[in-house]
Amino acid sequence: MLIDLTCPNCQHQQEFQIYPEINVSKEPALKNMVFNFQLFKDTCENCEKIIPVAYATIYHDFDQKFIVVLDPTRQKTLTEVNQELEKEFGELKGYTIRLVHNPDDLKEKIQLRDSHYDDRLVEIIKQYYVASALDKNPELKLNAVLFNRGLTHNEIVLITADQQKLSAELNEEILNHLSTLYKKKIAELTLEGANRIDGVWVSHVLETKH
Ligand SMILES: [Zn+2]
Incomplete structure (x- = not known):
């Protein structure tokens, strides 16, 4: 999904692709873009400053039965997250589901899961x-x-x-x-x-x- 991004430094406008869903079972390449934060920042085409981009997304790894919900607004309750996921995916039996508030924590949760840590x-x-x-x-x-x-x-x-x-x-x-x-x-x-x-x-x- 493309959104319009305004540089907070020089007000230059450019387009940026956001991912409301990060499905790494379908698109494994997205995982590295989470790790290097490419999904959550852009470089201004005019002044070359980094523009952080915050948006809600759902990271899912169906192979590992693992979901991380990123909510930068910090407004969502766990109940709301569960309802949202059930509407989207149906019953998620045996899944590990986490709620995080920033891309650093999202990356951390994925790295822990991939390294088989609790x-x-x-x-x-x-x-x-x-x-x-x-x-x-x-x-x-x-x-x-x-x-x-x-x-x-x-x-x-x-x-x-x-x-x-x-x-x-x-x-x-x-x-x-x-x-x-x-x-x-x-x-x-x-x-x-x-x-x-x-x-x-x-x-x-x-x-x-x-
Ligand atoms: Zn700029």
Whole structure:
């Protein structure tokens, strides 16, 4: 679908193709365009500045029974997401469905799925990396914490308020330990259909005794 894009810098108008559905089972090439954010930004033909483009989309990978709903407005509830998906695809038995609010989180969810990690556990382990970074530097201000699939190893990347990146290798041993420790809690707090698995969700996992 083509939309008209106005450059916020120079007001130049150009067309941009958006994808309200990203079906990687049908069009595998789209996955890389999610990973390099090509689907969510354009370069102004006039002033050459990058124009970020936010829009709602549904990423689906039927082969992996995996769906991620991107809602940049942050307005959609999980119930609305479930209703929307059921209308579109019918009953989605055995699917893992996630709701995210930005392209970074969309990319992260896909990378985790492709590397066969449980995003719920990885979301929990992030708290350990944050705690240990804050231990070393209590003044540290963080903007985001992301999983990154590297060529040789997987890592957790802490992005600071001044856009510095601190990365550490993902510790599989701790991950396995957390899996045993929080198995029951994780199952209890995972809803039928769509889930929003983020820091808020983790705080619910960690706040109650297991
Ligand atoms: Zn421009």
